[in-house]
Amino acid sequence: MFLSQLHLPDGTRVVAKRQGETAHLVRGASGTRELALAAIEAGRSLADEVAFRGVGDPVDLPAALAQGRMLPPVDHIDPAHLHMTGTGLTHLGSASTRDAMHQKTDPEDLTDSMKMFRMGLEGGKPAAGQIGAQPEWFYKGNGYAAVAPGAALTSPGFALDAGEEPEIAGLYVIATDGRPFRLGFALANEFSDHVTERGNYLWLAHSKLRPASFGPEMLVGDLPAHIEGVSRVIRDGSTIWEKPFLSGEANMSHSLANLEHHHFKYALFRQPGDVHVHFFGTATLSFADGISTRPGDEFQIECTAFGLPLRNAITQDPNDAAPVAVAAL
Structure with a gap:
């Protein structure tokens, strides 16, 4: 599993999970640091925290990288x-x-x-x-x-x-x-x-x-x-x-x-x-x-x-x- 941080075209800051070819937004996450601290507080692994929150819309990471929106x-x-x-x-x-x-x-x-x-x-x-x-x-x-x-x-x-x-x-x-x-x-x-x-x-x-x-x-x-x-x-x-x-x-x-x-x-x-x-x-x-x-x-x-x-x-x-x-x- 891969995680990344980026801005959407409207400037919203998000976290994306990729497993395979397609990446999706992690629900309720705007940063991997906050995601990790939440996982520690809940006694979960980072992967389990992502699974707990679930994922939403797909996101095009190569396009975001080409457009300078990756963090x-x-x-x-x-x-x-x-x-x-x-x-x-x-x-x-x-x-x-x-x-x-x-x-x-x-x-x-x-x-x-x-x-x-x-x-x-x-x-x-x-x-x-x-x-x-x-x-x-x-x-x-x-x-x-x-x-x-x-x-x-x-x-x-x-x-x-x-x-x-x-x-x-x-x-x-x-x-x-x-x-x-x-x-x-x-x-x-x-x-x-x-x-x-x-x-x-x-x-x-x-x-x-x-x-x-x-x-x-x-x-x-x-x-x-x-x-x-x-x-x-x-x-x-x-x-x-x-x-x-x-x-x-x-x-x-x-x-x-x-x-x-x-x-x-x-x-x-x-x-x-x-x-x-x-x-x-x-x-x-x-x-x-x-x-x-x-x-x-x-x-x-x-x-x-x-x-x-x-x-x-x-x-x-x-x-x-x-x-x-x-x-x-």
Whole structure:
């Protein structure tokens, strides 16, 4: 089952359920966050809450996406209470690209990236009830940096690169008693500045403070162990780069449970009502193949297991390259 959020042509905000080829509106639902909190309060699963409410009129999701009416599959009425975070070096093969970016002079001297990756290989999938190795973790931003499917990803004027990262994101809400609940999973583009990251590994945090997009649809249920998708960069109507990407636990050095524990172990991330979008990482980047994107290019991330493809164009804001002056009071 897939859930999505969108606006109808008259501006009404709705939630749609798709099972098979046809999507229908979920009765009495204007947001997946509220739907999830209602399910928790009633002691039901999200799927059971949808079944309890039932569905109404059919809705054309591809048309809504083409017309710019799709929203991220979960959001928050106060964008400051949606947290976008992620983990890197979590996928088999992900270390090679990062290692090349941060290579040391002595090939026998392992980079911090390779050391972190090995920690995951050796201890990222602990037995049930045990805690495994800590993954790399980073902050992307809050809901103000969440970009709707089909909308443009805007790179700041000071950015040195605007590169895609095709990933799977986990979508979560925190219950009133502080327990984190996973709503489902979505395709995601963890948009980053790889040139800045390559300049100095300690600039990784800067390179991740960029907008990101996820959706259009949310897969409700378990994450498939093996996921195959395709990532593309389109320029002037032609594909200039295309490559398959893999995800799912069968292709990862960490279990989802371990990644989730090391995020939600912080009480800061268990505040009632908050929404979390957590990016699980990737091993595939156009940047690793020498692609330099530019405004007007479009990213396309497709995987049939996650419904509609995620597409976002690139723009750049020329107005934020000047120094920021802070006024004293």
